[in-house]
Amino acid sequence: MASQTGGAPERGAGDVWVVVEQHDGVAAEVSLELLGRARELAGTLGVSVGAVLAGAGAPVRALAPALVARGADTVYLADHEALTHYLALPYTAVVSHLVREHRPQIVLYGATTTGRDLAPRVASTLRTGLTADCTDLRIGDFTAKGQEYADLLYQIRPAFGGNIIATIVSPEHKPQMATVREGVMVMPEADESRTGTVVDVPVQRSSAAVADAGRIVLTDADFVVTLVRRVQKEKKVDLKGARVVVSGGVGVGSREGFALVEELARTLGGVVGASRAAVDAGWVSHEHQVGQTGTTVRPKLYIACGISGSVQHRAGMEQSARILAINNDPLAPIFAVAHYGIAGDLHKVIPLLIKAYRTKA
Amino acid sequence: MPQLRIVVLVKQVPDTANVTGEAMKEDGTVNRAALPTVFNPEDLNALEEAIKLRERHGARVTVITMGPPAAAQVLRESLYRGADEVVLLTDKAFAGADTLATSYALALAVRKLGGADLVLCGRQAIDGDTAQVGPQTAEKLGYPQITCVSRIDALAPGGEAGPGDARARGSVTATRSIEGGFETLTSTLPCLLTVTGEANDPRPPSVKLVMTYKDIAAEAMPQYDDTYLDPESDAAEVCMIGRDGKPVCRARIVQWDHEALAADRESLGLRGSPTRVKEIESVVLAQSEARMVEPDEDGVNTLVHELIEEHILG
Numbered sequence: 001m002a003s004q005t006g007g008a009p010e011r012g013a014g015d016v017w018v019v020v021e022q023h024d025g026v027a028a029e030v031s032l033e034l035l036g037r038a039r040e041l042a043g044t045l046g047v048s049v050g051a052v053l054a055g056a057g058a059p060v061r062a063l064a065p066a067l068v069a070r071g072a073d074t075v076y077l078a079d080h081e082a083l084t085h086y087l088a089l090p091y092t093a094v095v096s097h098l099v100r101e102h103r104p105q106i107v108l109y110g111a112t113t114t115g116r117d118l119a120p121r122v123a124s125t126l127r128t129g130l131t132a133d134c135t136d137l138r139i140g141d142f143t144a145k146g147q148e149y150a151d152l153l154y155q156i157r158p159a160f161g162g163n164i165i166a167t168i169v170s171p172e173h174k175p176q177m178a179t180v181r182e183g184v185m186v187m188p189e190a191d192e193s194r195t196g197t198v199v200d201v202p203v204q205r206s207s208a209a210v211a212d213a214g215r216i217v218l219t220d221a222d223f224v225v226t227l228v229r230r231v232q233k234e235k236k237v238d239l240k241g242a243r244v245v246v247s248g249g250v251g252v253g254s255r256e257g258f259a260l261v262e263e264l265a266r267t268l269g270g271v272v273g274a275s276r277a278a279v280d281a282g283w284v285s286h287e288h289q290v291g292q293t294g295t296t297v298r299p300k301l302y303i304a305c306g307i308s309g310s311v312q313h314r315a316g317m318e319q320s321a322r323i324l325a326i327n328n329d330p331l332a333p334i335f336a337v338a339h340y341g342i343a344g345d346l347h348k349v350i351p352l353l354i355k356a357y358r359t360k361a
Numbered sequence: 362m363p364q365l366r367i368v369v370l371v372k373q374v375p376d377t378a379n380v381t382g383e384a385m386k387e388d389g390t391v392n393r394a395a396l397p398t399v400f401n402p403e404d405l406n407a408l409e410e411a412i413k414l415r416e417r418h419g420a421r422v423t424v425i426t427m428g429p430p431a432a433a434q435v436l437r438e439s440l441y442r443g444a445d446e447v448v449l450l451t452d453k454a455f456a457g458a459d460t461l462a463t464s465y466a467l468a469l470a471v472r473k474l475g476g477a478d479l480v481l482c483g484r485q486a487i488d489g490d491t492a493q494v495g496p497q498t499a500e501k502l503g504y505p506q507i508t509c510v511s512r513i514d515a516l517a518p519g520g521e522a523g524p525g526d527a528r529a530r531g532s533v534t535a536t537r538s539i540e541g542g543f544e545t546l547t548s549t550l551p552c553l554l555t556v557t558g559e560a561n562d563p564r565p566p567s568v569k570l571v572m573t574y575k576d577i578a579a580e581a582m583p584q585y586d587d588t589y590l591d592p593e594s595d596a597a598e599v600c601m602i603g604r605d606g607k608p609v610c611r612a613r614i615v616q617w618d619h620e621a622l623a624a625d626r627e628s629l630g631l632r633g634s635p636t637r638v639k640e641i642e643s644v645v646l647a648q649s650e651a652r653m654v655e656p657d658e659d660g661v662n663t664l665v666h667e668l669i670e671e672h673i674l675g
Binding site (some may be wrong): 010088089092111112114116117119120121123124125127128130131132135136142146154155156158159161164165166167168170171173174181183184185196224225226227228229230232233243244257267269301321324325330335336338339340341342343344345348349350352353355356357359360361 | 363375377382440450459460461463488489490491492493494495496497499500501505506507537538539540541542543544545546547548551553571626632635636637639641642643650651652653654655656657658660661662664665666668671672673674675
């Protein structure tokens with residue numbers, strides 16, 4: 001299935017892999033998003049997409065077709081009771097073994113607490129490069145000291161507190177590995193007509209090391225850490241962790257108007273914020289309030305809709321990397337802290353923003 | 362019972378929370394010299410956990426940092442906060458290290474100390490935000506890891522029982538933050554934990570220790586800075602000249618280079634780093650007046666396109 005593009009050098013060989021994160025048979029969204037991007041990268045390179053899926057029993061097994069539908073050509077399924085819950089050591093053993101056996105050129109992980117626990121351990125085991133928390137991935141060439149490298153993975157990420165964007169490459173080491181931030185890659189549509197292969201990976205649990213190249217042997221040393229308990233809470237409003245916050249103020253005018261703010265937030269993958277005036281008006285609950293008496297936020301992008309920009313509100317948002325203010329009044333104080341301003345009717349401007357994003361993204 | 366040994370890995374970092382326009386060079390790279398340096402915040406949380414564990418269980422707390430000679434400052438601050446022993450890994454051979462090469466040097470240093478029961482470090486440093494050095498150091502030491510720890514629930518130091526007995530190895534139980542929740546894990550010792558800012562509020566430097574070092578900090582430090590790094594010695598004393606002109610020696614900054622670590626040079630620094638920076642782009646905006654965008658389709662489209670291009674919008 002893996003085909004080389006004409007005359008491609010040997011170093012270009014190897015598939016593009018995604019290490020899929022799953023909990024109780026539910027795949028992390030970022031893993032599915034990554035399959036979409038892996039598909040594109042593999043298309044550019046003329047290779048196939050592999051997915052590594054580890055876990056235990058029927059729920060995990062049932063995930064394999066969904067991974068094929070999202071873009072995997074081969075699913076490497078490591079199904080063993082000992083892999084029921086994610087643990088760094090046995091999962092590192094599984095992924096490292098598979099990489100050594102199949103030699104993918106690229107391995108991608110979600111930049112979740114799980115992915116960022118696992119990927120560095122695997123990179124260290126394999127003595128290869130890893131770039132954390134990427135926001136973009138591309139294929140391109142690289143030249144260093146007169147040496148040219150074709151078709152490397154550009155691992156693009158913010159660094160230095162978001163003040164720079166760095167493009168990282170790993171020219172001499174394979175696989176090239178990256179963890180990728182959730183929500184930045186477009187979720188591929190599930191295509192149920194896609195076909196792929198599910199490869200059952202033999203896993204054996206043993207008290208001590210057994211020499212057996214054909215299977216993954218997990219020893220007692222891989223289980224010195226045990227899971228005591230895992231608690232997932234109901235998802236609450238996470239203003240602090242949001243990359244994009246879309247806030248509405250008194251200028252929104254009504255509860256119905258506020259739905260427009262919510263729609264923009266949803267479209268951009270952001271969280272809804274509000275000024276105190278909007279909260280006091282009862283259009284939105286207090287947990288959304290940004291400002292001195294609410295939450296202090298510092299997202300990548302803060303969009304203030306119909307917010308005049310009181311000192312109290314500004315104290316809670318002026319650290320945002322970028323601020324876009326939309327206000328009818330071109331003299332509103334909010335424009336003094338904004339990077340971009342749109343002096344206009346938010347009821348007209350917000351639909352334009354939604355439309356522009358949907359068509360561009 | 363043998364004394365518990367805790368090693369804390371710390372980093373001196375540019376204060377990325379206060380990056381100004383001047384911190385960026387015209388070519389878009391970071392002018393590190395224009396940035397003040399700080400003790401990486403989550404490493405302070407790790408040190409605080411170590412001191413708390415020492416108060417409860419008794420322990421020897423050793424702090425290691427890797428960096429240029431000036432990074433000794435975070436070691437002094439560690440002494441003010443109660444570290445028993447500090448080690449500076451400094452050598453041109455370490456320069457340009459990515460996380461793989463950094464973890465190699467750190468793991469060798471922990472080994473040279475005779476290993477540890479617990480290795481603690483911050484989850485991530487604010488300059489790179491990679492969160493990779495902790496797990497990669499653990500892997501090289503052959504220690505298990507618990508990352509993103511918001512609370513150390515319990516520590517059972519190793520007992521006197523015979524080898525092979527699980528109780529003899531001791532254990533640590535810690536809670537880590539995960540998306541929308543948490544999980545609690547128990548590990549045998551030795552173990553490496555990466556600690557988040559949620560774990561504690563680091564206490565300020567001890568008044569007593571600051572008093573001990575007062576003269577040093579006030580007067581003799583610059584002079585000391587120039588001379589303490591004696592290339593012939595791997596154990597320079599934090600020995601400063603007091604106001605009365607007499608030396609005040611309180612603690613030592615142990616200094617190790619690649620030879621002291623018996624390191625493979627091919628695994629160190631830039632040479633030992635698989636990753637290369639291909640390109641750096643500045644995204645610092647001079648805070649000025651808002652750029653006004655026309656409230657029409659063209660204006661909004663251009664703006665959205667620009668925000669996507671600059672990775673502000675995903």
